[in-house]
Amino acid sequence: MEYCFGVDIGGTTIKMGLFSRADGLLQKWEIPTKKGTDPKPLLGDIAEEMEKCLSQNGIKKEEIAGVGMAAPGPVNEDGLLRGAVNIGWGDVFLGEEAEKIMGISPVFIGNDASFAALGEYTFGAGKDASSLIMITLGTGVGGGVVLNGQILMGKTGTAGEIGHTTINPFETLSCNCGKKGCLEQYASATGMVRMAEKFLKESDKPSTLRQFDKITAKELWDQAKNGDEMALDIAIYVSRLLGMAIANACYIVDPEMIVIGGGVSKAGQFLLEMVQRAYAENVFPHCRDKKFALAKLHNDAGIHGAAAMVFEKR
């Protein structure tokens, strides 16, 4: 029982990892995501990959402590995945389905952002913290809460969904989720680009950002670092809303640490410090020196969290 599989199901690819309790990640690879309304074919692909991996490594099924599987949707406390729109699935008890198809038990499932948070907590930036909130700045804004080694899943599976907390009650445009004023509308890669375009349109101020046909979040942060005044204003604006949302989350769970990951976090220390400053401006004095760190495991956070879940429970 010294091995496990960590699986992270994304909209495009499925990341897989073979882990040992003693040495962590031994091997990782990816397969394409089979979309559709029925999860069985996709689970069949994963099962096949596992069999191959076991025979290649001379590991018996009985040596596998279990499987952790991150899914791109909310998972409630009964293990019910409440749909995964990017793949085409409705509500499904994904763990039970997987156990039947893989012939391995138990299969633990959870939300991908929450598993990424557990991955950073156990193996990455949060290794020395007792509790953390992780925020993933990508196409959307994801989040996960880990308290004393446990993912906070929540009654309906939406704990940690910081991207859809309302940060602007006066917003008139709708978020992808249907409501208005979500953090994701400002602090995701897409949201940052939207803000940049808005700032540029509403002013005549010269800016190096104007040279791009299509601005990206990367360009925004690069130009801000280069000292472009307008890019810096935009970076400060989105960081302020992000810091505020993090302060709000800390006023609910008050963790030891904040970890920021996702593609946008490649802007690095520059972004981290801007967000941390905005956080500190929005909390009581005695809460100001919270630890902030950049994520370390990047795309592998999910499989690491999935493995951590198995080894912790078994």
Added chain:
Amino acid sequence: MEYCFGVDIGGTTIKMGLFSRADGLLQKWEIPTKKGTDPKPLLGDIAEEMEKCLSQNGIKKEEIAGVGMAAPGPVNEDGLLRGAVNIGWGDVFLGEEAEKIMGISPVFIGNDASFAALGEYTFGAGKDASSLIMITLGTGVGGGVVLNGQILMGKTGTAGEIGHTTINPFETLSCNCGKKGCLEQYASATGMVRMAEKFLKESDKPSTLRQFDKITAKELWDQAKNGDEMALDIAIYVSRLLGMAIANACYIVDPEMIVIGGGVSKAGQFLLEMVQRAYAENVFPHCRDKKFALAKLHNDAGIHGAAAMVFEKR
């Protein structure tokens, strides 16, 4: 070890209760709060009351499982009370001080709003829930989070401080805490009165609220119930911000239930339903039918939570 004391230290009075494990609250009373920078005289008063109570009831000190003590300030995970401005205290390890003076051990301390939440969870409105957030609408807005029977205290003792989450990032006026746009500026009794005065000033619309020299939160809700259009607009406005802040908190911890207490909650079902509607408009469809309830224990929630803490730990 079948008895305990529950104590709730407020800015004006200290509430005390003698509890038995089998029958709950046996006796309750109040004494005035001795203010000052040194907590010892106040702790001495409490100790004296306890001695009297024990001798009156023929209970030996050895039969006391412990003391739970709610304090009006943040208490961090090491048991350090980070000041109680209403009384005059700075940072103090209140539990250790109390154990010395009372000669009873252990003394568990915690934030008053968090203990009230635990009280409702164990003995009140949340008796059948596995987790809850309680929000107290009084002069300020307090809050507490209980997950699986445990108060979430947080690293710095500020978990549950929903009153100081930012709900309006564009506010220009400062909250008592120093920052701008806190929920408390709109949804506390004081905040609601401020909003009412603002609405009345900015419009000529007739309103039964105009008959009062000094509007109170109670009058606001009474007039809204009576069908005064402007009072209703104000009630909807503050309920919307409150519902939004609750939705934000639920997107972080996602509890089974929301309990609303404090003086303003006397507006009852009318207020509760308005807040619940605003909540539902600000969350994903599958989170909409969260349980909402009014608090049941009122001013006794704190001592009940303090007692629950002792009996649960011992």
